[in-house]
Amino acid sequence: KAGVTQTPRYLIKTRGQQVTLSCSPISGHRSVSWYQQTPGQGLQFLFEYFSETQRNKGNFPGRFSGRQFSNSRSEMNVSTLELGDSALYLCASSPIGGYEKLFFGSGTQLSVL
Amino acid sequence: EDKVVQSPLSLVVHEGDTVTLNCSYEVTNFRSLLWYKQEKKAPTFLFMLTSSGIEKKSGRLSSILDKKELSSILNITATQTGDSAIYLCAVDLSQIQGAQKLVFGQGTRLTINP
Numbered sequence: 668k669a670g671v672t673q674t675p676r677y678l679i680k681t682r683g684q685q686v687t688l689s690c691s692p693i694s695g696h697r698s699v700s701w702y703q704q705t706p707g708q709g710l711q712f713l714f715e716y717f718s719e720t721q722r723n724k725g726n727f728p729g730r731f732s733g734r735q736f737s738n739s740r741s742e743m744n745v746s747t748l749e750l751g752d753s754a755l756y757l758c759a760s761s762p763i764g765g766y767e768k769l770f771f772g773s774g775t776q777l778s779v780l
Numbered sequence: 781e782d783k784v785v786q787s788p789l790s791l792v793v794h795e796g797d798t799v800t801l802n803c804s805y806e807v808t809n810f811r812s813l814l815w816y817k818q819e820k821k822a823p824t825f826l827f828m829l830t831s832s833g834i835e836k837k838s839g840r841l842s843s844i845l846d847k848k849e850l851s852s853i854l855n856i857t858a859t860q861t862g863d864s865a866i867y868l869c870a871v872d873l874s875q876i877q878g879a880q881k882l883v884f885g886q887g888t889r890l891t892i893n894p
Contacts, residue, residue, distance in 0.1 A: 671822075700880045710823075710868060710884035723874055723881040755821065761880070769880070771822040 669693065671760050671772035679778045685746040688775045692739050692760030696770075698722075699741040701733060704755040704774070713756075716741055717763070745777075753779045782807040786869050786885035794893050797859050801888045803869030804851040811872040813845055813852050814882065818866040826854070826867075856890075864892045 672691040680686050692699050700715035700723075712725040716735035733743040739760075745752055755776050761769040783806045793799055805813065812830045816823035827836040829845040829852055836843050840859075845852045856863055866887040874881040 698880060700882075702882075702884075709886045710870070710882075712880075712882055712884075715874075715880045717879065722876055722879040725881070757822070759880075769825060771824070773821045 671758055671770050673756075673758050673772040673775050675775060676773070677776045677778075679780060680748050681780050682748055682750060684748050685744065686748060686777060687742055687744045688756055688758075688777070690741045690743075690758030690760075690772060692741070692758075693770055696760035696762050697739050698761045698763060699735055699739065700759045700769075701741070701743050702757045702759070703727075704757060705753070710757070713743065748779045750779050753777060782871070782873060782883050784869055784871050784883050784885040786867075786888050788888060789886060790889045790891075792891045792893065793859060795859060795861060797892075798855065798857045799859060799890065801854040801856075801867050801869075801890070802851065803854070803885055804849070805869075805871050805883075806850065807871050807873060807883065809873055809875055811874065814870045814872065815843055815852075815854050816868040816870065818868055818887070819864075823868055859892045861892045861894055864890060866890070 674689045698717045701713040704710045715723045719735045730746045735741045755774045757774045759771045785804050787802045814828050815826040827843045831847045840857045843854045868887045869885040870882040
């Protein structure tokens, strides 16, 4: 069974640009959540989607947005990039909820120059 | 503001030693506390603890929640070099049954020297 797949694995952007990251959950998983990991702030929750609906949202500015498609694949978008957005963005999926079956992808490493 | 604090932030021990990692939390609407191991990039699930206070065990790892002290410990006995990783503590704050909203601590970087 394939794991959670995130693309791209690495990304370099400049300030002011926008970026879209993709996450393909494990087959059959309907919940997808996104996290930002930085050395200073650690892992921070961005949002969670289930059946194309956002169920929870973290404390991030409106520049961070996401969506989920009918096949459960999810994308997150960051507009007007800032240097502080440089981070590892992790996606996690689970069947319907429940953390024992929450699996993380290997992340997208975003560098903003 | 919801807060999860882990200590120590870094720990170096010799193979065979026993270690105890700490996690304390100040949150509203506590549901459960989770421990993850992050070796490279993808954290992997270790334990989920609730206010029941029941200890969880898996091989050389064990964990328990103290709801009065608002804290949890993760014990690793007879450590091996493969235990070297960042150990993350997280608290589930979702108010929606089945939904996810984890608040993580900074993590403890554990290094096991042979």
